[in-house]
Amino acid sequence: MKNRLLTIVCALFILSSFQSNAQDPVFQTFKDTRIINSHSVETVPNRKLDFRIGHRFGNIKGGWETLYGLENAADVLFGFEYGISDELTIGISRTKGAGALGALVSPSLKYKILHQKDDNSLPISMTLMGVSTISTMKSTDGDALTNFDKFAHRVSYTAQILIARKFSERFTLQVMPGYTHRNKVAFNDVNGIFSVGAATRIQINKVFGIIADATFLLADRPEGFYAPMGIGLEIDTGGHIFQVNFTNATGIIENDYIPYTTSNWGDREFRFGFTISRIFNL
Amino acid sequence: MKKINLLSLFILGSLFLIQMSQSSCSNDQLPDPLTLKNPICDSLEVVYDSQIKPIIDNSCAIPSCHGANSPFGDMTEYSKMSFYLTDNFFKKRVIDIMDMPEGSMLSPEEFELVECWVANDYPEN
Numbered sequence: 001m002k003n004r005l006l007t008i009v010c011a012l013f014i015l016s017s018f019q020s021n022a023q024d025p026v027f028q029t030f031k032d033t034r035i036i037n038s039h040s041v042e043t044v045p046n047r048k049l050d051f052r053i054g055h056r057f058g059n060i061k062g063g064w065e066t067l068y069g070l071e072n073a074a075d076v077l078f079g080f081e082y083g084i085s086d087e088l089t090i091g092i093s094r095t096k097g098a099g100a101l102g103a104l105v106s107p108s109l110k111y112k113i114l115h116q117k118d119d120n121s122l123p124i125s126m127t128l129m130g131v132s133t134i135s136t137m138k139s140t141d142g143d144a145l146t147n148f149d150k151f152a153h154r155v156s157y158t159a160q161i162l163i164a165r166k167f168s169e170r171f172t173l174q175v176m177p178g179y180t181h182r183n184k185v186a187f188n189d190v191n192g193i194f195s196v197g198a199a200t201r202i203q204i205n206k207v208f209g210i211i212a213d214a215t216f217l218l219a220d221r222p223e224g225f226y227a228p229m230g231i232g233l234e235i236d237t238g239g240h241i242f243q244v245n246f247t248n249a250t251g252i253i254e255n256d257y258i259p260y261t262t263s264n265w266g267d268r269e270f271r272f273g274f275t276i277s278r279i280f281n282l
Numbered sequence: 283m284k285k286i287n288l289l290s291l292f293i294l295g296s297l298f299l300i301q302m303s304q305s306s307c308s309n310d311q312l313p314d315p316l317t318l319k320n321p322i323c324d325s326l327e328v329v330y331d332s333q334i335k336p337i338i339d340n341s342c343a344i345p346s347c348h349g350a351n352s353p354f355g356d357m358t359e360y361s362k363m364s365f366y367l368t369d370n371f372f373k374k375r376v377i378d379i380m381d382m383p384e385g386s387m388l389s390p391e392e393f394e395l396v397e398c399w400v401a402n403d404y405p406e407n
Binding site: 145181188 | 310
């Protein structure tokens, strides 16, 4: 398994080195490194720091009593991503955690292997994304996912291949096959989950765009888990990318929202959320 | 410039993979909760009509919670409880997670009676 992984990774590096530098790479397949819940093919530019705050409120179903969820915080994210080069981004974030585990710290790595070219000599962009999540909460007793009898039980991983094409200034489409592994799961659940996601951006004008994403799980899981899906409005103010969205997913990080989304759009269980990010020059 | 990036990526990527393979990759699962039945339940006979109904009427089927025609679910009669019993919802909230009854707790004696009623498959009488 290890050898196969290394071979695939090496092959992808070699593939990326064959990119011709002669043609212009396409600009902004997406405006941000994230869509709603998922990562986009975009990486942080060389030597720039992306600071991000994300928020998911409570269930709208709560009604007036909870001001339609605005009085509850399902998840909160503070994160940094740094562009080591135009292709390589390293990141770290801290989220509250909305699934089984809390106080999540998630280091991540993103590498852009292929960059779509203006003249279509390369029709797609492709980025590899890997994020591991460590729950730093106190261990509990008894038979629970929060009883960390091994350090490994605090850790989960997600790897995704993000493939996107910018069809026009107004329209981009992305697909992302992925794999999520949790080291400890509940009875009857599975440790490994394959997923395939899709995302889109529809640009209305220079400032506003409509974004949406969905991640479908291909695993035999117990009842009560749903595909995380979201739709939102992205606002480009020049210095900041600001996003307001609606999603059923409570968690913000892949290792949280992929395995632990228990809210169902069909039952009106969705929530309001926002993300704000700003690029700093370092 | 490109060579340095490839090299740094290769090193970072390899470190990432090594970390993943070395430190933590397990396939652990929690044990089957059904096998953790309290042994006393084999000898204790608990039925809804005489023992469980009073507990539910006191702690669950109250007007603000699961009383008659409640939007959260009516628990006033055995026939109305089938929804919670067939998919283990009752067991999950009252016995496993223990976040129900909300705002109050069953006494140890009540809990044991409910636990054994659940373990013996919810007999009515």
